[in-house]
């Protein structure tokens with residue numbers, strides 16, 4: 487490895503060793519590591535901090551502005567977040583904040599919480615910009631770096647950054663946040679590596695379903711206790727899934743991949759417009775990811791009942807987490823679930839909800855810039871394709887100020903690496919991370 491690459495890896499490992507762990511209850515968060523993280527950046531990236539205006543937003547989120555030669559129009563925004571999800575340390579083969587390098591040659595990988603999600607991107611962006619500043623490069627248009635501090639808990643950091651930019655009249659020409667990666671084997675029948683760029687993300691909402699009764703002793707239960715009523719409601723939701731349909735970003739995904747598929751899938755993928763209803767029926771059987779691409783999904787997650795094993799539950803409650811496909815709304819999905827539960831004794835309350843994001847175009851200049859950077863830095867054979875992101879990201883706030891919001895993590899990730907996200911043994915291959923730096927560099931150079 488070159489001396490420059492070795493130094494970059496050393497900085498990455500140092501930042502991975504700072505446990506910026508988020509908690510859904512923000513009062514439980516230890517903010518000291520977040521302070522340390524923010525304080526380490528000017529020391530590790532001195533030239534960037536000289537050349538870019540920078541400010542702290544909402545406590546620990548960071549906003550940088552690199553002024554372009556050509557004025558303030560059409561700025562590029564590179565996003566990432568500095569918080570990571572908690573770890574269950576005993577499940578890990580290596581210390582989750584040790585950032586040890588395991589393996590040799592092209593297999594060498596850095597093991598750490600946040601190695602991919604999302605310090606992988608955050609540090610690669612910093613490396614790319616630092617290099618460019620050192621090379622005396624000045625971008626044509628403004629470049630912003632927007633790093634939220636509470637993405638994992640849907641906190642307000644990124645939203646505060648967007649509010650600030652909106653106040654200042656900033657209208658980004660291209661926003662890039664975490665999202666799909668360069669992957670293989672996600673779509674059956676496709677052997678080429680694909681860069682999955684999210685052009686939209688599903689909405690997210692949570693309903694509380696509550697059944698109540700007078701209480702009493704478990705030795706003399708009523709015929710239909712609150713827990714059974716709640717269980718029936720949950721099972722009705724499971725047995726009546728939302729209708730499957732092919733939305734435009736999913737049709738575009740398969741149309742893009744069709745030429746790379748073998749028959750008969752090539753014909754099927756290329757003609758989803760005609761075969762849509764058939765495909766919508768088949769996809770759900772091909773696994774949870776394809777199912778989630780073609781329908782709004784709903785699943786009961788948290789359950790609560792009696793406070794003791796020998797008492798009846800006066801309140802039995804389930805949280806139902808719903809992910810809304812493009813075209814659905816919080817209001818329509820709530821009404822549908824009410825209809826399916828069909829039980830006036832089960833209260834249904836909306837806890838929070840946001841509609842699906844608008845859909846960004848997969849044609850035009852901003853899209854071509856991403857596809858070109860992919861081809862030039864991640865591989866000639868990589869096919870860049872639009873898709874709908876199944877989870878939520880901070881980028882949804884940016885759709886208020888830009889029609890060109892994309893979600894892509896520029897690393898080649900194996901199935902096993904993707905499975906380790908939000909789980910144990912999160913890791914990234916060093917070679918894959920270094921390619922990501924080149925990707926961000928190419929994107930900035932083209933802006």
Ligand SMILES: [Zn+2]
Pocket residue numbers: 567603604637664
């Ligand atoms: Zn993330």
